[in-house]
Amino acid sequence: MLRRRDLLAAALGLAALPPGLRAALLPDRLVVAGGALTEIVVALGCAPRLVGVDTTSLYPAKVVGSLPRIGYIRTLSAEGILSLNPSFLLASDQAGPPAVIDQLRAVKLPLALVEETFAADYVPAKVMKVAEALGQETAGKAMAETIAADLASVRAAVAGLAKPSVLFVLSNTGDRLMAGGQATAAETMIGLSGARNAIQGYTSYKPLSAEAALAANPDILVFPDHVVTALGGRAAIANLPQVSATRAAASGRIVSMDSLYLLGLGPRIAHAAHDFATALHPGARLPALPARAWTVA
Amino acid sequence: MSDLAIGAGRLTSLPRGARTGLAILLLLAAMAASLAIGAVPLSLRDVLQALMGQAEDARQAAVIWQLRLPRTLMAGLVGAGLALAGAMTQGLFRNPIADPSLIGVSAGAAVVTAALIVFGAILLPPGWLPYAMPLGAFAGSLAVIAIVSRIAMVEARTSVALLLLAGIAINALAMAGTGLLVYLSDDRQMRDITFWTLGSVGGATWVKVWALAPCIILPLICAPWFARALDALNLGEREAAHLGFRVERVKRLACFAFALAVGGAVSVSGIIGFVGLVVPHLVRLTFGARHCVLLPFSAIGGATLLILADVVARTIVAPAELPIGLITAFIGGPFFLALLLRRRREFAA
Amino acid sequence: MMRLTAIAVERGRRRIVDGVSLDVAPGRLLAIVGPNGAGKTTLLAAMAGDLRPAGGTVMLDDRDLHRWSPLDLARRRAVMPQAARMGFSLPVRDVVALGRSPFERSHTRCENAAAVARAIHAADVGHLVNRSYETLSGGEQQRVQLARAVAQLDLERAGAKPMLLLDEPTANLDLAHQHAVLLLARNLAKQGVAVVAILHDLGLAFTYADQVVALQGGRAVAQGAPPEVLTPTLLRDVFQVDGLVVSGHLVVQGPLAA
Numbered sequence: 001m002l003r004r005r006d007l008l009a010a011a012l013g014l015a016a017l018p019p020g021l022r023a024a025l026l027p028d029r030l031v032v033a034g035g036a037l038t039e040i041v042v043a044l045g046c047a048p049r050l051v052g053v054d055t056t057s058l059y060p061a062k063v064v065g066s067l068p069r070i071g072y073i074r075t076l077s078a079e080g081i082l083s084l085n086p087s088f089l090l091a092s093d094q095a096g097p098p099a100v101i102d103q104l105r106a107v108k109l110p111l112a113l114v115e116e117t118f119a120a121d122y123v124p125a126k127v128m129k130v131a132e133a134l135g136q137e138t139a140g141k142a143m144a145e146t147i148a149a150d151l152a153s154v155r156a157a158v159a160g161l162a163k164p165s166v167l168f169v170l171s172n173t174g175d176r177l178m179a180g181g182q183a184t185a186a187e188t189m190i191g192l193s194g195a196r197n198a199i200q201g202y203t204s205y206k207p208l209s210a211e212a213a214l215a216a217n218p219d220i221l222v223f224p225d226h227v228v229t230a231l232g233g234r235a236a237i238a239n240l241p242q243v244s245a246t247r248a249a250a251s252g253r254i255v256s257m258d259s260l261y262l263l264g265l266g267p268r269i270a271h272a273a274h275d276f277a278t279a280l281h282p283g284a285r286l287p288a289l290p291a292r293a294w295t296v297a
Numbered sequence: 298m299s300d301l302a303i304g305a306g307r308l309t310s311l312p313r314g315a316r317t318g319l320a321i322l323l324l325l326a327a328m329a330a331s332l333a334i335g336a337v338p339l340s341l342r343d344v345l346q347a348l349m350g351q352a353e354d355a356r357q358a359a360v361i362w363q364l365r366l367p368r369t370l371m372a373g374l375v376g377a378g379l380a381l382a383g384a385m386t387q388g389l390f391r392n393p394i395a396d397p398s399l400i401g402v403s404a405g406a407a408v409v410t411a412a413l414i415v416f417g418a419i420l421l422p423p424g425w426l427p428y429a430m431p432l433g434a435f436a437g438s439l440a441v442i443a444i445v446s447r448i449a450m451v452e453a454r455t456s457v458a459l460l461l462l463a464g465i466a467i468n469a470l471a472m473a474g475t476g477l478l479v480y481l482s483d484d485r486q487m488r489d490i491t492f493w494t495l496g497s498v499g500g501a502t503w504v505k506v507w508a509l510a511p512c513i514i515l516p517l518i519c520a521p522w523f524a525r526a527l528d529a530l531n532l533g534e535r536e537a538a539h540l541g542f543r544v545e546r547v548k549r550l551a552c553f554a555f556a557l558a559v560g561g562a563v564s565v566s567g568i569i570g571f572v573g574l575v576v577p578h579l580v581r582l583t584f585g586a587r588h589c590v591l592l593p594f595s596a597i598g599g600a601t602l603l604i605l606a607d608v609v610a611r612t613i614v615a616p617a618e619l620p621i622g623l624i625t626a627f628i629g630g631p632f633f634l635a636l637l638l639r640r641r642r643e644f645a646a
Numbered sequence: 647m648m649r650l651t652a653i654a655v656e657r658g659r660r661r662i663v664d665g666v667s668l669d670v671a672p673g674r675l676l677a678i679v680g681p682n683g684a685g686k687t688t689l690l691a692a693m694a695g696d697l698r699p700a701g702g703t704v705m706l707d708d709r710d711l712h713r714w715s716p717l718d719l720a721r722r723r724a725v726m727p728q729a730a731r732m733g734f735s736l737p738v739r740d741v742v743a744l745g746r747s748p749f750e751r752s753h754t755r756c757e758n759a760a761a762v763a764r765a766i767h768a769a770d771v772g773h774l775v776n777r778s779y780e781t782l783s784g785g786e787q788q789r790v791q792l793a794r795a796v797a798q799l800d801l802e803r804a805g806a807k808p809m810l811l812l813d814e815p816t817a818n819l820d821l822a823h824q825h826a827v828l829l830l831a832r833n834l835a836k837q838g839v840a841v842v843a844i845l846h847d848l849g850l851a852f853t854y855a856d857q858v859v860a861l862q863g864g865r866a867v868a869q870g871a872p873p874e875v876l877t878p879t880l881l882r883d884v885f886q887v888d889g890l891v892v893s894g895h896l897v898v899q900g901p902l903a904a
Contacts, residue, residue: 074488075488077336077617078364078499079335079337080336080618082336082364083335083336083337085356097488097499097500099500099501099502100500103363103500103501106363106364107356108355206480387734388734391733391734392733393734528744529747531732531733531736531744532732532733532741532744533729533732538716539694539720539724540720540747540748540798541747541748542716542747581734585740586735586736587740
């Protein structure tokens with residue numbers, strides 16, 4: 001159980017080390033591309049070293065809100081990053097375009113690319129990788145173990161429950177709804193929360209047709225908060241042509257959550273799964289997870 | 298307009314050396330601006346020191362050598378290639394609105410490049426892709442040129458209407474093809490593909506510059522040979538034959554040359570429109586329509602234009618970058634409209 | 647110099663020219679006359695080497711015309727087209743200079759410039775040299791094309807016998823220039839050029855040509871000196887007009903009296 005003051009103490013302790021040793025352990029000016037990675041960096045106590053983040057890094061708002069942005073994770077600019085005079089770039093392997101990564105390597109900027117997968121159980125490993133890159137192995141190990149334990153708790157809590165079928169809509173472009181299939185963060189979270197993905201048969205997010213929705217006939221529809229607002233509220237969603245014929249729309253079971261929180265696959269994954277499961281299983285009493293340093297904004 | 302004509306007259310009558318000197322000076326100035334301007338603040342002195350290998354700061358030198366220099370060279374090569382291709386296309390089709398992007402050549406190149414992005418990893422050994430892309434784009438360009446020529450050439454004359462309509466058809470087809478590829482691609486490939494429709498030189502690396510260089514330099518070297526033939530073609534295909542030119546051979550080789558230039562350019566920087574339309578016109582206006590002057594000055598002018606457009610693209614919304622195709626469209630679109638308005642009667646025939 | 651032997655020329659499936667035999671000699675102006683659709687332009691195209699005859703042969707200097715390389719041919723014969731459109735406008739001087747394209751490697755710049763100047767003078771377009779081609783009237787453009795064709799003639803080399811083919815050179819010209827062009831054609835013939843011109847105006851053909859060939863329906867119905875060919879009988883049969891010779895000039899009086 002790692003409390004905030006422990007992290008602070010660790011940071012202070014490190015700060016007390018001779019500068020040479022400290023520099024060797026902590027990159028001085030850190031740029032991060034990837035929302036989950038930023039959360040991990042902050043949780044490991046390296047926030048003071050951050051000089052820039054990408055636009056998918058939104059949490060914790062108080063820490064990252066005032067930082068310069070280097071652009072969207074997939075359309076970074078090499079010189080934009082370099083203008084912050086960074087000493088290290090920590091990036092998700094989704095960062096791009098690939099040419100920019102090549103350019104940064106050519107400029108000899110020290111960088112570490114962290115693999116991202118859709119497996120929930122990979123998250124503790126991701127934490128460890130970031131920790132190793134930043135020289136925070138001890139803190140990282142503790143954090144990883146805690147997250148793994150939290151994940152196990154959530155799994156145990158939903159183990160015996162009936163699995164509703166869930167259809168997850170990622171976004172809307174005008175009238176089109178993009179629904180999540182296999183190999184998506186949405187499916188991971190659905191599985192983790194004791195439910196099953198109503199969509200079977202394609203990977204990634206694809207446009208949803210009324211027929212496909214009917215064939216899937218989910219018990220529950222899930223939309224990100226901002227999409228609910230964009231579409232005009234839960235009532236309006238129930239009347240959308242694509243989904244109005246489904247069981248979920250008929251019974252009004254429409255769930256919404258903050259999309260970064262739910263899909264981030266970051267340190268808050270267990271807590272997000274818990275909150276999601278609570279929404280999906282309204283009758284069940286799921287034991288609460290203790291607050292962690294990284295879940296307190 | 299009369300002032301412009303007078304000014305043009307003056308420029309046309311400048312001695313050859315002075316004209317070339319002026320054009321090259323502008324190009325060098327543009328390159329200097331491109332090397333000196335960017336998100337990382339560097340002075341002109343820093344740039345010069347880095348170029349001469351005497352940089353005080355290794356990172357500054359790296360920014361110049363690994364980021365700005367390849368980017369400037371790529372913008373210059375792409376601009377030169379597109380403008381040269383535009384001048385040659387206009388000469389071949391004897392039509393002032395012929396431009397690689399309008400007649401669908403760029404789109405054809407882009408579709409093949411997109412297909413290579415999606416399927417290239419499966420079909421090719423790794424490391425081949427940067428060199429396979431220009432070649433594939435070249436093939437796509439050639440295919441489009443063959444189709445468009447077939448449609449638009451009626452009894453040794455090009456029909457303007459058919460040319461444009463063929464271009465619309467090809468562009469629509471290419472968009473559909475690209476759309477399909479986007480649908481089949483994964484997230485990362487999709488980003489790469491949609492980038493092609495807007496164009497950017499932001500991904501410039503030395504590998505890409507080396508892969509692109511022969512595609513542009515080869516047609517440039519052959520330009521003097523094409524110049525004489527294109528001047529004769531100006532009179533008509535039959536008249537050019539009467540003057541001793543092997544017209545079919547010239548047409549074929551010229552198509553190869555500009556397909557190579559456009560294919561190379563599109564494969565590294567996406568679709569950048571209007572350069573092939575605007576630059577040859579401006580050069581004709583200021584330096585005359587003879588191809589021995591038009592071709593090289595179009596290349597120089599295209600390089601200068603694109604380098605400057607790139608500087609604008611990365612400073613106007615710094616630290617983000619606008620796609621360069623937007624800048625050229627903002628310049629080229631109104632230019633195209635003005636051209637149509639001025640020559641309405643002629644085109645209505 | 648050029649000999650056509652029973653040539654037949656087809657466009658698509660139709661036989662436009664059939665069984666025409668003709669000799670083109672240097673130093674003479676040959677006029678090709680005939681009603682619309684008689685095959686005059688097609689015949690000229692066959693002589694220029696644009697069209698391959700479906701039957702018969704065209705020999706230039708005892709060699710089949712189609713064995714000649716385009717460049718060698720260009721150094722030997724020049725063609726003035728009927729239409730005068732250009733893709734992009736050039737100053738008149740540069741248009742005429744295009745006529746020297748075949749000689750860029752074989753002659754010096756001075757020689758080529760001199761030939762251009764001579765051609766400009768001969769076609770009387772000296773006052774137009776700096777004008778942009780597209781700003782000229784139809785007749786002026788035609789004279790510039792004539793100058794270009796004349797520039798393409800290799801007149802300097804002794805013993806060279808160039809050929810000049812003119813497709814309706816008087817079409818858009820005013821009267822004075824019509825005569826001036828034909829005078830120029832005669833002068834060139836005197837210098838040894840073999841000139842062939844398609845003429846619509848029978849009076850001009852009668853006055854200026856050394857030889858006339860009359861075409862009808864793709865066949866040569868008469869060949870020879872103008873008085874032998876352009877007889878009242880031929881005028882009636884081929885052209886459906888009445889005409890006679892007055893004071894050494896042909897006068898066409900009007901359509902056939904009913």
